[in-house]
Amino acid sequence: MIGVFHADTPPAVPTDTFSLLVPIFLALVSTAYIVLSKMLGMHHLNRERQQSFPKTYLDSLVNTLDQQRKKIANTLHNYKIQADKSRPPPPIPTVSLRAGDKTHDKEYRENQDKFLIRCRAETGPVFKLSIHRLQITVVSDEFIREMFLNKNFSNVDALNELMGVKTFLHSLIKSGKNHDARIQNSIILEHLTPDLPRYLPEMVRALEAALVEGFGSNVKGKVFESPVTIIQDMVAGTVFMGAEVANNPKVLETFVMSMHDFAGVLGLNDINIPFWRRWLNLKLNHFNNPLKHRVRTLAEAATPVILERRRREARLINEGADAPQFIKERPHDILQKMLDRFDKYGFVDLEDICGHIMLLILTSVHTTIDASTAMVYYLATYPETIPILHREQIQVLDAIQQERQQERASRLSKGLEISPDLDPSHDRDLTTKALKRMAHLDSFQREVLRCRTEALTHFHMARKETILSNGMVISKYGMMLANLTSTHANNAAAHGLNPAKFQPWRYVGTFKTMTKVGVDFLPFGMGKHVCPGRFMASQQTKIVVSLMVSKFEKIEFQDPSQAARVLRTQHGNVASPALVFTSRE
Numbered sequence: 001m002i003g004v005f006h007a008d009t010p011p012a013v014p015t016d017t018f019s020l021l022v023p024i025f026l027a028l029v030s031t032a033y034i035v036l037s038k039m040l041g042m043h044h045l046n047r048e049r050q051q052s053f054p055k056t057y058l059d060s061l062v063n064t065l066d067q068q069r070k071k072i073a074n075t076l077h078n079y080k081i082q083a084d085k086s087r088p089p090p091p092i093p094t095v096s097l098r099a100g101d102k103t104h105d106k107e108y109r110e111n112q113d114k115f116l117i118r119c120r121a122e123t124g125p126v127f128k129l130s131i132h133r134l135q136i137t138v139v140s141d142e143f144i145r146e147m148f149l150n151k152n153f154s155n156v157d158a159l160n161e162l163m164g165v166k167t168f169l170h171s172l173i174k175s176g177k178n179h180d181a182r183i184q185n186s187i188i189l190e191h192l193t194p195d196l197p198r199y200l201p202e203m204v205r206a207l208e209a210a211l212v213e214g215f216g217s218n219v220k221g222k223v224f225e226s227p228v229t230i231i232q233d234m235v236a237g238t239v240f241m242g243a244e245v246a247n248n249p250k251v252l253e254t255f256v257m258s259m260h261d262f263a264g265v266l267g268l269n270d271i272n273i274p275f276w277r278r279w280l281n282l283k284l285n286h287f288n289n290p291l292k293h294r295v296r297t298l299a300e301a302a303t304p305v306i307l308e309r310r311r312r313e314a315r316l317i318n319e320g321a322d323a324p325q326f327i328k329e330r331p332h333d334i335l336q337k338m339l340d341r342f343d344k345y346g347f348v349d350l351e352d353i354c355g356h357i358m359l360l361i362l363t364s365v366h367t368t369i370d371a372s373t374a375m376v377y378y379l380a381t382y383p384e385t386i387p388i389l390h391r392e393q394i395q396v397l398d399a400i401q402q403e404r405q406q407e408r409a410s411r412l413s414k415g416l417e418i419s420p421d422l423d424p425s426h427d428r429d430l431t432t433k434a435l436k437r438m439a440h441l442d443s444f445q446r447e448v449l450r451c452r453t454e455a456l457t458h459f460h461m462a463r464k465e466t467i468l469s470n471g472m473v474i475s476k477y478g479m480m481l482a483n484l485t486s487t488h489a490n491n492a493a494a495h496g497l498n499p500a501k502f503q504p505w506r507y508v509g510t511f512k513t514m515t516k517v518g519v520d521f522l523p524f525g526m527g528k529h530v531c532p533g534r535f536m537a538s539q540q541t542k543i544v545v546s547l548m549v550s551k552f553e554k555i556e557f558q559d560p561s562q563a564a565r566v567l568r569t570q571h572g573n574v575a576s577p578a579l580v581f582t583s584r585e
């Protein structure tokens with residue numbers, strides 16, 4: 001039966017194919033009618049409008065067709081939902097508990113992949129687990145894409161529900177509290193990523209200085225009890241606040257300690273803290289947020305630097321500097337870019353800007369330190385990778401040096417000047433161009449992230465009751481997790497032979513780079529909220545690994561039995577076992 005539906009009466013559910021086809025047919029007829037009437041109407045157009053026919057009318061026809069196409073798609077979708085509603089939804093199966101276990105935590109922690117392969121085989125791609133003190137729906141394979149792409153499932157809402165993160169973080173800023181304002185994303189995408197090649201020399205300088213200071217320049221079998229503490233000094237960012245501010249020891253300490261404070265408040269270091277307790281921690285700390293104090297330190301350190309920058313600008317204007325010189329002389333760090341766009345982003349004051357920088361630090365510094373440290377542990381576990389990565393680096397730098405020499409010779413032969421960017425002292429610099437050519441390095445990094453990312457990750461919460469494409473229903477506030485074993489470790493179609501094994505060069509010669517996300521590679525998430533900082537993360541971790549393999553001939557575990565603990569992330573696992581370093585001759 002087809003009816004004219006009243007706004008508040010539910011449409012009757014078509015029960016046969018014919019009734020399903022009728023609305024589609026009607027939509028097609030109405031499209032044809034609109035298209036035809038537009039074409040016929042053309043005969044009455046005046047001369048001027050006839051001349052503009054091609055663009056205006058084609059645009060309008062395309063729009064009309066597009067609207068009708070959407071109507072058809074919606075009609076189909078609504079009928080499908082209505083039709084499906086007449087049948088009870090298939091229940092989401094719960095995975096059986098291992099004999100003697102009360103929850104799935106222990107079995108998961110013992111061997112993440114083995115456990116999830118068992119779950120998938122027992123129940124199919126969507127199943128329920130009793131884990132992390134919650135009843136959680138786990139989605140595998142292509143259902144992971146649905147979880148990321150359906151806007152009813154929200155990662156931020158899940159983290160907020162579990163830990164109250166939003167309220168806590170919002171107490172650090174005064175503007176842009178609406179998550180949809182996406183100020184961090186905009187800053188990263190518009191001002192950070194495009195300028196990465198420009199930031200690179202400063203990053204390399206800072207990372208190298210921290211490495212030499214932390215590890216020493218000529219070490220032979222020297223033990224470092226907690227290498228992560230040195231790596232964290234290497235990674236902390238000059239990019240955000242510029243060298244003048246970031247070199248202030250108080251600021252450096254703020255960068256590193258902020259993450260420590262945050263982890264402390266969240267209770268990330270203790271796996272046994274239940275989520276409701278973390279939530280309470282954050283709610284209580286919202287009023288007395290220790291990070292507020294850190295934000296104030298950043299603002300205090302930035303104030304004299306900003307005043308000096310203003311004075312320098314005034315001097316340049318007085319001296320009659322032209323626009324290109326003025327732009328060239330200005331600092332390019334994120335702090336300056338935020339100051340320049342104060343009104344665009346609706347910032348309130350310097351403390352507010354520093355609050356936003358603190359949010360960038362929280363999302364970027366810890367993740368990058370964590371990934372860089374993991375890469376150093378993989379070098380130690382697979383020592384055969386070190387000479388290969390080192391050889392690649394030398395070959396790439398040799399080739400670039402040769403190209404620059406040829407370029408200089410060519411310019412000289414034409415009687416042209418040699419520009420400063422061809423200065424021979426920079427021939428062997430680690431530049432963006434050089435890093436891009438290191439295909440083995442990129443493959444190594446992608447493989448480390450694939451193999452080490454926790455198998456159950458990316459919490460999402462249903463904002464309202466939502467039906468998956470297999471008809472299963474995720475109820476409102478239902479919690480979900482992605483089963484990455486199904487797409488990372490147990491997915492030969494995407495990763496080739498032996499996907500469960502660490503094979504560092506598996507992506508050499510493919511288009512799958514470290515920053516290329518997809519359902520088969522999810523360390524950075526995917527969809528609307530995919531990590532916008534992954535390009536910077538890739539650049540920073542590449543510098544760290546490049547410096548490591550060029551400075552050290554050997555990186556070894558002091559106690560090799562510790563390796564397994566650090567090769568796979570596990571919620572609450574903050575192990576940083578000792579490493580032994582030996583410099584190159």
Ligand code: HEM
Nearest residue numbers: 155184363364367368371523524525526529530531533537
């Ligand atoms: C290896 C290092 C990093 C890893 C593994 C990582 C991972 C992630 C993940 C899993 C998400 C959530 C994605 C989703 O919900 O779909 C995310 C979001 C985000 N990341 Fe990263 N990240 C890293 C580095 C960085 C860096 C360096 C920055 C900043 C420069 C950054 C800024 C952000 C921001 C702002 C978001 C929120 C995006 C949104 O909600 O729209 N991340 N990151």
